[in-house]
Amino acid sequence: MNSLLHALIRALRSHRWLRLLGCAFILSSLGNGLTQVVVFGQLLRWQASPATLTLAYMLATLPGFLGSLWGERLCRNMSPLRILILCEILGMLALIMPLYGVLTHNITALLAVQSAEALFSGMSYPALTLLFKRGLSAEELPAATALETLIFAAQVLLGTGLGVLLFDVLSPLSLLTLDALSFAASAALLAGSLAHFTVCTPHDSPPKKDAEPPLHWKTFTPLQKRSVLLLPALAAVGSPAMALLPALAQQMHTQDTASLALPLLFARSLGQLCGPLLLNANKLRHYSASNLRLLVCLMLFLAGYFLLPHFALWPFAALTLIFGAHLASNVVFALGTFGVLSHFQGADVARASALAWRGQVFIAAIATGIAGYLAENAGAAIALHSVSLTSLAGVAILLWRYRV
Structure with missing residues (x-):
């Protein structure tokens, strides 16, 4: 089976800049994860409300x-590589905010770093997509999908x-020190990647001043619109x-929420990593065209979360449910990123990926805000069922509208 993992290994063997880039973003992701542990761990220790926990998640995406x-x-x-280096340096400087928050017991400062990291992630995403488009051949694009999955997981x-x-x-201060070191090392590796980077195909070279203006939504084909909307x-x-998820964990384990919530976050990302890497690289176009497959993955995702509160007494089963849920959801993520890479050319891929990112952030903010309000007034479980099922129905209509 020609899985995305095999495609990634082949591309890493061929491109030294890609190896350095992958190591840099793994270190950077390590730092971002440590930041989230400090933020959510301290909020849970300080017995923050479900609305505050939901707000923390929203601020981790909306500024993107x-x-x-x-x-x-x-x-x-x-x-694009210089943009990525800039984002790493700014991310390291932003750690001043959680440092201040921990020292002064300031929740606002902890939430502020979530906004900063989201801002820099939004800056880096179109640059990363454009970099893959310029540096990899069309046959190597599944490797880019695999690496994006690996980076975010x-x-x-x-x-x-x-x-x-x-x-x-x-201590939280020691964790933040490790965080800062990871950002510094990532910036250094990206500088090395810049020294070895070469453009793979001539038509994906950097645009000139007299180049054609970027595409706009009205000029996208139905297939391109569907790719951006995934x-x-x-x-x-x-x-x-x-x-x-943290609020659900809070309801399940009221006495020691952190002991369940943080392992659930780990199981979530483990599923995010494993799911897409098992896909057949030669069948990505076929998979992404199947509305039924996409909807089944989303339904499996919701099933895991819907069943979670019923397994409060069995932590291992709860972790397995979240792992399986994100195993399914990140298949959709992989197909969405592949669609943007494969259906847009040249500099237009940066605009398309930015549009996809903004749409993702905007929709996430609305859905999360509604869920947070309902969780505060009716409980996390009711909020989860009502908002997620409504969203699933909307996605089904959207996929039918842009069916291929």
């Missing part, structure tokens, strides 16, 4: 809307995994559930 606008503009005049898989192990062993569709279904 503005960040993607900046990233898209920067991609027109600046090397590593944030919780490595960062939260290490953070869960060290949260009660090291990630926002996933956000509509998945964001309320993921935002409510």
Whole structure:
């Protein structure tokens, strides 16, 4: 079976810049995960309300809307690798906020770093997509999909995994120090990647001043629109559930919430990593065209979250449910990122990925805000069922509208 993992290994063997980039983003994701452990761990220790926990999740995504606008503009005049280096340096500087929050017991400062990291993630996403388009051939694009999956899963898989192990062993200040070191090392590796990077195909070279203007939504083909909308569709279904996960853990284990919530976050990212890597790289176009397959994956995701409160007495079963849920959801994520990479050419891929990111952030903010309000007034379980099922129905209509 020609899985995405095999495609990734082949591409890593062929491109030294890609190896350095992968190591850099794994380290950066480690830092982002440690930041989340410090933020959510301290909020849970301080007995923050479900609304505050949901707000923390929202702030970890919403500023990415503005960040993607900046990233898209920067991609027109600046090397995408230089943009990524800039984001790493800014991410390291942003750690001043959680440091202040921990020292002064300031919840606002902890929430502020979530906004900053989301802003820099939004800036880096179109740059990363454009970099893959320029540096990899069409046959190597499944490897880019696999690496994006690995990068975003590593944030919780490595960062939260290490953070869960060290949260009660090291002080938050020590965790933030490790966080800062990971950002610094990532910036250094990206500088090395910049020195070895070469454009793979001539038509994906950096745009000139007299180049054609970027495509706009009205000029997208139905297939291109469907590709851009897959990630926002996933956000509509998945964001309320993921935002409510700490609150669900709080209802299940009222005495020691952190002991369940943090392992659940780890199981979530483990599923995010494993699911897409098992896909057949040669069948990605076929998979992404199947509405039934996409809807089944989203329904399996919701089933895991819906059943979670019923397994409060069996932590291992609860972890298995969350692992399986994200195994399914990140198949949709992988197909969405592949669709953007494969159906857009040249510099247009940066705009398309930025549009997908902004749509994802905007939809996630709306769905998460509604879920947080309902959780505060009716409970996390009712909020999860009402918002997620409504979103799933909307996604089904959307996929039918742009069916291929």
